[in-house]
Amino acid sequence: MSAEAFDPRRYAGQLTARPGVYRMIDAEGEVLYVGKAKNLRKRVSSYFLRASGNPRIESMLDQVADIEVTVTHTEDEALLLESTLIKKIRPRYNVYLRDDKSYPYLRITGDHSFPRVTFHRGSRKVSGRLFGPFPSGSAVRQTMTTIHKLFRLRNCDDTYFANRSRPCLQYQIKRCSAPCVGYIDEASYARDVADATDLLEGRNERLVSRLIKQMETASSRLEFEQAAATREKIAAVRRLQEQSHVVGGKGDFDIIVCASGGGIACAVVVSVRGGMHLGHQSFYPSLPDGTEPAELTEAFIGQYYLERKPPPEILVGVEPGDREWLEQSLSERAGRRVSVRYRLRGRRARLRDNASATLEQALESRLATRAGVRDRLLALQEALALAAPPMRMECFDISHTGGERTVASCVVFEGGAAKKAAYRRFNIEDIEPGDDYAAMRQALERRFRRLKRGEAPMPDLLLIDGGKGQLAQAESVLQELELADVPVVAVAKGSERKAGREQLFLPRQSQPHILPPNSPALHLIQQIRDEAHRFAVAGHRGRRDKARQQSPLDHIDGLGPIRRKRLLRAFGGTRQIARAGVRDLERVEGISRAMAQRIYEHFHQAG
Known part of the structure; x- marks a missing residue:
């Protein structure tokens, strides 16, 4: 239309x-x-x-x-x-919360007679009980530490648990009751699990009452050591209880405050569960100009609880637009009443004020960082005589060990920040081992052919980890692909290979360009170059280790995992299989004469 x-x-x-x-x-x-x-x-x-x-x-x-x-x-x-x-x-005029992470939970497993306490992130369709979501991984780990100190529930995996013959270090530092070697029976361990569950669900009074009964029972039986341990546990729970009352009573609620300034928006979410402060998390949604605080708050809440269950109460800094509708929608999603409150008094008002102070600090820090990045981009533009600040940059590096399993990395920075979703690795094949020039050429050809097809935007600046030789390869590739207008710089470490003494090689310049060690432009180049190096090394090591873990049997056509397992069981290892004759091989169940001949020829041709 x-x-x-x-x-x-x-x-x-x-x-x-x-x-x-x-x-x-x-x-x-x-x-x-x-x-x-x-x-x-x-x-x-x-x-x-x-x-x-x-x-x-x-x-x-x-x-x-x-x-x-x-x-x-x-x-x-x-x-x-x-x-x-x-x-x-992601429409241009909407507030958009980029929130693709799976939120962390604390999990008490349910598929073992001695459940373990563990960190969980991912699907919620798992056995056992999940507690959360927590605002951050550190909040989960802090809570896990408390659980281990108070109730000594194990955190080891089932394989480790099944193969213990004596207690591990966790028992020695009083973080585990050593059920793996029978130091605690199943019924006692189950009581500890129930106590931990009560604490995580905020039923502190019920937990304390039960612990008092346990202490009195132990005392009546003259089990004074057990009674003393239970008394210490009660004291620890009481301390947590006191802290939780200071934080926010016994309720479950989130505090959400939002603000914008300097072209960016920030939202801070503080989570309180069972009266326990679980920490906060900051978000930076994309923000159209002119967005009002009420609109920002409404949009953020709608997207934040899209994939997580809201608590009974949400405390906000300003009344969101369509608050009643928001409450109704969240209530239906949660299966119970959810209230969005903005008129607060007393302790909850103070908590919101603290969250607002956190928000103000986060926004100021973000703006300061953004200003610093802008200065670095402008400095880089000036240092390299570019037409405009390079908002999108790509950097390439090569990694191998003696020419083995060469990998090229391509890292992408946008607006001075790493854009990890756009990173790429290239497994380099069909070159002479150790030929870094050929490896760089192959990676650049593959990358820029894809960019010409529209797979991603062209970079405003191409950085190459290397010297004149690598620069020549990059220039050649860009000319062949009719992309000679893409600025390219090779970054060499210099004669002493020390940070701050990098040499920048530019096209049509015989001498390297050297920036002062305190140059913001050099610091940005170093950051991007180091990230490309890290990404390349990680890719190479992963590829090399995977290749070294492969068995020679993996490369024999028609020999599946079941028959490989039978061969290894029959002979004890690949060396013994390599020494075996055809008749020895065909004695193994499932190995025909033709397959035995193929296995024999594989090892002897390889040798």
């Missing part, structure tokens, strides 16, 4: 009054904005009835050439669909 033919007011007037999701689309078919509506007709019409006074909204409406809607059965379904589409499409 052309922009001239599209009448937004007429279109909005014929829409249904049911809930749903609408998408604003420009003349090129790009989705500009995704929004939800309780009443599609009213919500979409409101954009075009009067000026909003918001420059961001007005700019978006000027570009609208079409609108698409999806009708949903419920308002909650509309909220869920909106969050899903924003994550998938």
